[in-house]
Amino acid sequence: MSTPKPETGHIAPYTHPAAGWGALKYVAINLIKEKVAGGNYKMLFKQNQADGFDCPGCAWPDRQHASTFEFCENGVKAVAAESTSMRVTPEFLAQHTVTSLMTQTDYELEQHGRLTHPMAYDAQTDKYRPIAWDEAFAMVARHLRALPDPNQAAFYTSGRASNEAAFLYQLFVRAYGTNNFPDCSNMCHEATSRGLPQTIGVGKATVVLDDFEHADTILLFGHNAATNHPRMLGELRECARRGATIVSINPLRERGVERFTSPQHPVEMLTGSSTRIASMFVQPRLGGDFALIKGMAKRLVELDDEAVRHGRERLIDVDFVREHTVGFSDFVDDLRAESWADIIAESGVPQEDIDALTQVYARGKRVIACWGMGLTQHKHSVPTVQILSNLMMMRGNIGRPGAGLLPVRGHSNVQGDRTVGIEEKPEPEFLDRLQAAFGFEPPRQHGYDVVHTISAMLAGKVKVFVGLGGNFSTATPDTPRTYAALRQCDLTVHIATKLNRSHLVHGKEALILPTLGRTEIDQQDGVAQGVTVEDSVCMVHISFGMNAPASPHLLSEIAIVARMAAATLGSEQIDWLWYAQDYARIRDAIEQVIDGFDSYNERVAVPGGFHLTPPACHRVWHTPSGKAQFLVNRIDKDTPISRARQQYGDRLMVMMTTRSHDQYNTTIYGLDDRYRGVFGLRRVVFINPADRERLGLEAGQHVDITSVWDDGVQRHVEDFVLVDYDIPQGCLGAYYPETNPLVPLESTGDGCGTPTSKSVPVLLTPSRHQQTAMG
Known part of the structure; x- marks a missing residue:
């Protein structure tokens, strides 16, 4: 394992209320740091709506879409990061090998700014080089058509994808012949x-x-x-x-x-x-x-x-x-x-x-x-x-x-993506309606979720990976094994706005396809296009980007998916490019296939959109019995944690991964977590003072963390600072992605396959780096 980069920072308990002037201070810091293109700070008062701010960040609903101040500190960070004047150009990538970029932290990678051109990996130089869009789509098509079985490809989706992009994506993938849809839902809700x-x-x-x-x-x-x-x-x-x-x-x-x-x-x-x-x-x-x-x-x-x-x-x-x-x-x-x-x-x-x-x-x-x-x-x-x-x-x-x-969902459309078909276990009724609408037989075999996709890549069963947004290698568990899995692929493709770790953990061939952000003007045939999302309370609304695109070479997610599909499958049965010319056509198609979207285009044009009302809201129960069902589940005392505790006794701790306040999912905006009193540090572990004393450790001491699992794989991260915190005895907290290597790939939730990132059995030991330094 490589030695972590030294961190400089400090711990200072936070005693003020949340938000307030502290939030405004950090808003100002982020706006200055991101060097918003053209100094256009007025964008914060008019974003994605004709008169007001529609936050493209989290999935919490907006009470008033026209309200100027319906944004928060994290929303500002997301918009400012997307609107930055910093650029990752072909010239930038010509100056840096992938190997050298891998030594940078996730925060450093984020600061380089927006991607401007489609890029392909050159193994001889270990660098990314520019590639024409048509050539990039031809490369994807060549790899996909060469696979003997469509199930040897997997298609990841991030919650940043709109309903329109996600629906067209699932249509392409099912027309291609697989239900391999690992997505961010597999790792959260x-x-x-x-x-x-x-x-x-x-x-x-x-x-x-x-x-x-x-x-x-x-x-x-x-x-x-x-x-x-x-x-x-x-x-x-x-x-x-x-x-x-x-x-x-x-x-x-x-x-x-x-x-x-x-x-x-x-x-x-x-x-x-x-x-x-x-x-x-x-x-x-x-x-x-x-x-x-x-x-x-x-x-x-x-x-x-x-x-x-x-x-x-x-x-x-x-x-x-x-x-x-x-x-x-x-x-x-x-x-x-x-x-x-x-x-x-x-x-x-x-x-x-x-x-x-x-x-x-x-x-x-x-x-x-x-x-x-x-x-x-x-x-x-x-x-x-x-x-x-x-x-x-x-x-x-x-x-x-x-x-x-x-x-309470995370990213702005993680729920909507599932609603419109990003689902590795689709219901037969959905597939029947897809077949009736588009005239092809969709695959019926259940596909891979995130964990099964990684396992399949490790086993050589998945050879092509396509990511519609997100940062797959950093969001997933068991980091070294995930890296190894991606590197075994023949082709990895990432559709993204900014450079991230997953672009550096690549297959034998690799593409980075830069896309428009949600805050940017998206015109098709000279007509501005809007996209829709579904928030945590099932409200579906439309938004229009209002900023100039970061580069004239960017394509929308929908255009990228459509051109990839056309290159791979042709347009005889489904005219992919026709759908991409007017996103209202995609919404008409969604209306044909999915219940609840009647008069989609008309209803979404109403300010605030419409409620995609779940039947349970009206006490209508779509269960086998036709009623809400009380289910009996017993307390399980024979768990991996209880077995580990039998082996290690009171030395055994249980760790949860969490995000800092300067972080949104895998995106690191800064190095402070002020509400927890952490400044300039990320390699920290929160511990109850009584546990720290019982283990013979000091506040501020550096420790290494080792997972306890029974597969013989050593999972170990190094050089974390102990921070006293109000957390139950026997429990620890630490940030991801730094501690994702400790989460075993096979440790998943029963019946859902979600990585158990909130209950990882671990051991703490004094850091070998600190011991060496102390001589």
């Missing part, structure tokens, strides 16, 4: 997508933004709004100010949900005041959410029993349960049989805290449960999502105003 349909019939939110105006209780499970979707804090602020109870259920006590100063409210900014967000904090140990929620459900049954004995109002919504659900009695029997000792031990939460949390839930008349990857990146993530659904059904908190389930 796949447990939601696989778990919820078994309980309520759909893997999406059952709330809209207006429900927050009516909710009296909001439960936040496993996500950090201040960093991952800051605009949510504005919504939570309004809820808190009108008296709603907000509870944070997260191993890390995050500053962003303690207090918040809203940049959109002058009084708070000028007076230095703030709003208290969460009034209660519960910190389960990593992987303990399933046992915690099951404990809440068990305690709710006990409280309901007490209410029946004393003739008080029932806490179980018996009318909802009787009319809308099946399986409740079996679920209650399982709860009664569950041991409190096991619940407490596995959750890491004292019984009195579980009781207090349950009392809050029981008092709520209209409850919204939100969750992020803190629930979904574990071995038992599917049962965790399902038991949360069970808990909400027990009190009828699905399908009525002010209540419901809200999986």
Whole structure:
């Protein structure tokens, strides 16, 4: 393993509210650092909408698309990064070998700016050289047509792709003959997508933004709004100010949900005041959410029993349960049989805290449960999502105003991509409609997800990899093995706006195809085109880029997909270029194939778009029974972590990967994580001070981290600084992608295949680099 680059920085505890003047300061820093092209800072007040700002970053919904200030610090970072004046030109790439660029950090790679020309890898010089667009598409076609089996190619999709690009992409790939669609959903909310349909019939939110105006209780499970979707804090602020109870259920006590100063409210900014967000904090140990929620459900049954004995109002919504659900009695029997000792031990939460949390839930008349990857990146993530659904059904908190389930998605269209067909396990009905609309027989065999794609590349079963956005090599687990997998491919293709690590971890032949960003003007045949996305609450809306393209040589994602398809398959059966000439034609095609998109072009033209309403919102349950289904899942005490603990005892720690505040997914905007008090550092590991002392370590000491897994592969990262933090004993936190090498490829969520990045068994040892330096 190579020696990490030395870092200079410091730890300084953050004691201020989230956002406020600190957010505005960092907005200014990023605008200056990114050297926005032409100094066009006015773009922040008018972006992707005729009159206002439509954030192209995260998937949190916009309450008012025409509101100038409906953007946040992270939205500014995303727009400024895309609008930078820095360029990665053919001249730049002629000066740097791929080997030399690989020594740069992800932050350094990000700072080089926008890609300007299509480029092909030259193995003789170890550099990328310019290539004509037609030649690039011919190269892709040659490789794809040469494969004896279409399943030897895999087609990745990032959540930045629009509905139009994603639909055309899946159409091309299925016409080519495979369902190999690894996508970013496989690494984040796949447990939601696989778990919820078994309980309520759909893997999406059952709330809209207006429900927050009516909710009296909001439960936040496993996500950090201040960093991952800051605009949510504005919504939570309004809820808190009108008296709603907000509870944070997260191993890390995050500053962003303690207090918040809203940049959109002058009084708070000028007076230095703030709003208290969460009034209660519960910190389960990593992987303990399933046992915690099951404990809440068990305690709710006990409280309901007490209410029946004393003739008080029932806490179980018996009318909802009787009319809308099946399986409740079996679920209650399982709860009664569950041991409190096991619940407490596995959750890491004292019984009195579980009781207090349950009392809050029981008092709520209209409850919204939100969750992020803190629930979904574990071995038992599917049962965790399902038991949360069970808990909400027990009190009828699905399908009525002010209540419901809200999986908080990451990138702006990660949900929309799945809706329009980016799915390695497509439903037969979808394929039937695709066949009827386009006249070809789609493949019926299930394809590869992310983890299976990497395994297939390692085994020589996938020889061509195409990435529609994203940074595959950096987002994925088991980094050295992922690198080896990509390097075994005959061809790797990346459609991207900026240089990233995946362009340097390439196949025998490789292409970088530069594309327009969402903030840029996209004209086809002289007509401006808009693209649509679906946010976390299933609102579909259109946006139009307004900045000049970074280079005249850029093509839109849709144009790239269409020309790749035409070069590979020809245009006799499907006229790919005709679709790319007018994106409304793609929306008409989506309307033909996918339910809910009736009058797509007309409805999306209305400001704010339309709601793609899941049936569960109206208490219509698309399940085999026709009702919402209580599912029984038991606490599993025989896990890789429990077995590792038997071997290593108290030395064994459980690590979660997380992102810093200066980071969006794999994009590193800066080196500060100010809400956690980290400045200029990324190789840090957060630890409970009691654990640090027990292990005989010092605050600020450098340590190495080693995974514990049973396949004989050594997974090891070096030279991380210990930072004392409010985290449950036995648990650690560290940033990705720096700690992705520790996540075993085979360690995935049961029933969803998501890497278990929030529950990695590890050992800490003093850093060999620091030991050597200390002599």
